[in-house]
Amino acid sequence: MIDTHAHLEPTFCDISRGAGLNAVILSGSNLENSKNNLLLAQKYSFLYPAVGIHPQEIADDINLLEALAKNPNVIAIGECGLEFLGKVNTKKQEKYFRIQIELAQKYNKPLIIHARKAVDEVVEILSEYKNLKGVFHCYSGGKKRIKKVLELEPTSPGSSFEPKWYFGFDGNLTYEEGLEEVVKKIPRDRILAETDSPLLTPEPFRGQENRPAYVKFVYQKIAYIWGKSFEETEEIIDENVKRLFKIF
Numbered sequence: 001m002i003d004t005h006a007h008l009e010p011t012f013c014d015i016s017r018g019a020g021l022n023a024v025i026l027s028g029s030n031l032e033n034s035k036n037n038l039l040l041a042q043k044y045s046f047l048y049p050a051v052g053i054h055p056q057e058i059a060d061d062i063n064l065l066e067a068l069a070k071n072p073n074v075i076a077i078g079e080c081g082l083e084f085l086g087k088v089n090t091k092k093q094e095k096y097f098r099i100q101i102e103l104a105q106k107y108n109k110p111l112i113i114h115a116r117k118a119v120d121e122v123v124e125i126l127s128e129y130k131n132l133k134g135v136f137h138c139y140s141g142g143k144k145r146i147k148k149v150l151e152l153e154p155t156s157p158g159s160s161f162e163p164k165w166y167f168g169f170d171g172n173l174t175y176e177e178g179l180e181e182v183v184k185k186i187p188r189d190r191i192l193a194e195t196d197s198p199l200l201t202p203e204p205f206r207g208q209e210n211r212p213a214y215v216k217f218v219y220q221k222i223a224y225i226w227g228k229s230f231e232e233t234e235e236i237i238d239e240n241v242k243r244l245f246k247i248f
């Protein structure tokens with residue numbers, strides 16, 4: 001099992017892996033926690049750092065991100081994207097997003113995309129660029145936007161074709177029934193499991209603080225939706241993680 005999206009504080013001392021948890025990808029949402037991700041990953045070999053600026057945290061100086069992004073230990077850029085909830089500066093969000101897309105291109109890393117109330121706009125921006133890959137973290141585009149995301153890839157898969165865009169699902173999959181239908185419509189080689197710790201805690205711990213080990217409940221739910229065993233499901237999802245993030 002791999003939790004492909006967590007936010008852990010450096011002071012969080014119970015970074016317990018939990019049985020069967022092989023790796024955790026640390027998402028960055030501002031400069032400070034992006035730096036912390038790098039430090040934490042130095043300390044714990046099962047943690048893999050991403051660096052990025054979340055669309056709701058665009059007060060940080062985006063020009064300082066490259067110094068972190070070029071670190072060879074960084075496995076992804078993000079989370080970055082657009083979030084059109086509340087009163088937001090859409091122009092500045094877009095600027096920050098484009099700069100992070102360019103960093104992903106320059107350093108050949110996948111993107112961890114945060115798109116809330118803005119999946120169409122994010123897809124439109126991504127479609128302007130070439131050679132990108134990544135995950136729509138906590139995918140919220142519904143059934144109708146799956147095709148659009150998949151169409152970000154070349155249309156005629158050749159022999160060297162490798163899936164480039166993935167869909168991340170979190171603890172809310174355990175209690176939002178509509179999401180089951182979404183998972184059913186996505187090719188299995190595009191699905192990732194996440195926790196978004198400390199938020200989005202799955203059943204049966206909903207209401208408490210989330211932790212990476214609880215990604216197990218997301219795997220369980222996906223196994224149920226697919227009608228497969230836990231082990232078969234784990235094999236498919238973990239292959240997807242390795243293919244996208246090039247870890248292990």
Ligand SMILES: [Zn+2]
Nearest residue numbers: 005027079196
């Ligand atoms: Zn996150």
